[in-house]
Amino acid sequence: MTYEEEMLALAQNAAKKEHVRILALETSCDETAAAIVEDGRVILSNVVFSQIDLHALYGGVVPEIASRAHVEACDRVIDEALRQAGIAAEELDACAVTYGPGLVGALLTGVSCMKGYSYALRKPLIPVNHIEGHIAANYLTHPELKPPFLCLVVSGGHSHLVRVEDYGVYSLLGQTTDDAAGEAFDKAARVLGLPYPGGPRIDALAEEGNPHYLTLPRPHTDGRYDYSLSGLKTAFINACHRMEQKGEVLPKADLAASFREAVVSMLVEKAMLAADEHPELAPAIALAGGVSANRELRRRMQQACDQRGLPLYMPSLNLCGDNGAMIGSAAYYRLMRGEIADLRLNAVPALRLVERRTLHA
Ligand code: KG4
Ligand code: ZN
Numbered sequence: 001m002t003y004e005e006e007m008l009a010l011a012q013n014a015a016k017k018e019h020v021r022i023l024a025l026e027t028s029c030d031e032t033a034a035a036i037v038e039d040g041r042v043i044l045s046n047v048v049f050s051q052i053d054l055h056a057l058y059g060g061v062v063p064e065i066a067s068r069a070h071v072e073a074c075d076r077v078i079d080e081a082l083r084q085a086g087i088a089a090e091e092l093d094a095c096a097v098t099y100g101p102g103l104v105g106a107l108l109t110g111v112s113c114m115k116g117y118s119y120a121l122r123k124p125l126i127p128v129n130h131i132e133g134h135i136a137a138n139y140l141t142h143p144e145l146k147p148p149f150l151c152l153v154v155s156g157g158h159s160h161l162v163r164v165e166d167y168g169v170y171s172l173l174g175q176t177t178d179d180a181a182g183e184a185f186d187k188a189a190r191v192l193g194l195p196y197p198g199g200p201r202i203d204a205l206a207e208e209g210n211p212h213y214l215t216l217p218r219p220h221t222d223g224r225y226d227y228s229l230s231g232l233k234t235a236f237i238n239a240c241h242r243m244e245q246k247g248e249v250l251p252k253a254d255l256a257a258s259f260r261e262a263v264v265s266m267l268v269e270k271a272m273l274a275a276d277e278h279p280e281l282a283p284a285i286a287l288a289g290g291v292s293a294n295r296e297l298r299r300r301m302q303q304a305c306d307q308r309g310l311p312l313y314m315p316s317l318n319l320c321g322d323n324g325a326m327i328g329s330a331a332y333y334r335l336m337r338g339e340i341a342d343l344r345l346n347a348v349p350a351l352r353l354v355e356r357r358t359l360h361a
Pocket of ligand 1: 158181
C-alpha cells in the first residue's frame with residue numbers, strides 16, 4: 001500500500017467514526033491559530049495568536065515578518081490547542097490547514113508545518129480554502145444551520161455574495177469590482193489617523209458620530225449584485241484632505257460614521273436585492289469574514305432580514321476574524337467527501353472559492 005492509499009483508507013475510516021476530531025491550523029495572514037474541532041460543529045479548543053503588535057508599527061501586515069512569526073508560533077499554538085482540548089495528538093483523526101488564499105509565505109509556513117504533523121502522526125491531511133473557513137464559522141455558532149443559504153462574505157481581502165448550495169459547493173452571485181470591504185475600512189481608517197487594523201476602530205468611533213455628515217457616491221456596477229467600494233473610498237479620502245488643507249479639525253466620529261454608513265448600505269442593499277429577486281436561492285442569509293463583526297452591518301442585516309421574515313445567521317464575534325476553529329469545521333465536511341491532500345500540497349495565494357460566475361449576474 002502506498003502512503004497515499006494508506007491516508008485515503010484512514011480518511012475513509014475516520015469519516016465513518018461516531019466522533020471525528022480534527023486539528024486545524026490557520027496562517028494565511030497575521031494570525032497564527034490552531035484549534036481542535038469535533039464533528040465540524042463543536043470547538044474543543046481554539047487558540048489564536050495575533051501578530052497585530054508586530055505589524056502595527058508599519059501600518060499594515062509586513063509579509064516577511066508575518067511568515068517568520070508564524071514559524072515561531074506554529075508549534076506553540078498547536079501544543080496549546082491540544083492541551084486545552086485535553087487530548088493527545090495520537091487521538092486526532094486528521095490534520096487540516098489553510099492552503100489559500102492569503103500571503104504566500106504565511107500560507108507556506110502553515111502548510112509545511114501541517115504536512116510535518118500529518119506525516120509524523122500518520123493522519124490524513126485536509127487542505128482548506130480560507131474563505132470556506134469563514135463561511136463555516138457559522139456552522140460552529142449555529143449547530144442547526146445547513147445549506148442551502150446565501151452568504152455575504154466580507155473580509156480583509158475578499159468580498160463576495162455567494163450561494164452555499166451544499167457543503168463545499170458554492171455559486172457566485174456578486175462581488176466587489178475593486179476593494180474588499182475590510183480593505184476599504186482599513187484605508188479609510190488610515191486617513192483618519194487610526195492605527196492598524198482600522199476596521200474595528202472606525203466601527204467603534206462611528207458609534208459616536210453622525211452617519212449623514214458626509215454623503216458619499218453610490219457607484220454603478222454592471223453586475224446586478226456586484227458592488228464597488230473604491231470610488232466612495234477615494235471620495236472619502238479627498239473630502240478628508242480638503243478639510244485638512246483648509247486647516248479644519250477632522251470630525252473623526254462623523255466621518256467614520258458616514259463612511260461606515262455608505263459601505264454598510266451598499267452591502268446590505270445588494271444582498272437584499274439578490275434575496276428579493278431570487279427568494280428560491282435564499283431560504284436564509286449568513287454573514288462571514290472579519291467585517292461581519294461590524295456592529296452596523298449586523299444591525300442593518302438583522303433589520304432587513306426581520307422585515308422579510310428571513311432567518312439571519314452571523315458568526316459569534318470571536319469567530320468573525322481569522323481562527324483555526326473555522327478551518328476545522330470546513331475540514332470536517334471535506335473529510336466526509338474524501339477530499340484529502342498528499343504531501344505535495346502547495347500554498348495557493350490566489351485560490352478562489354468559485355471559479356466563475358455561475359448564477360444570475
Ligand atoms: O477575515 P479577516 O479576519 O481576514 C481576512 O481574511 O482578510 O478580516 C480582516 C478585516 C480587516 O480589514 C479588518 O479591518 C476588518 O476585517 N474588520 C472590520 C471589523 N472588524 C474587523 N471592519 C469593519 N468593522 C469591524 N468591526
Ligand atoms: Zn480571513
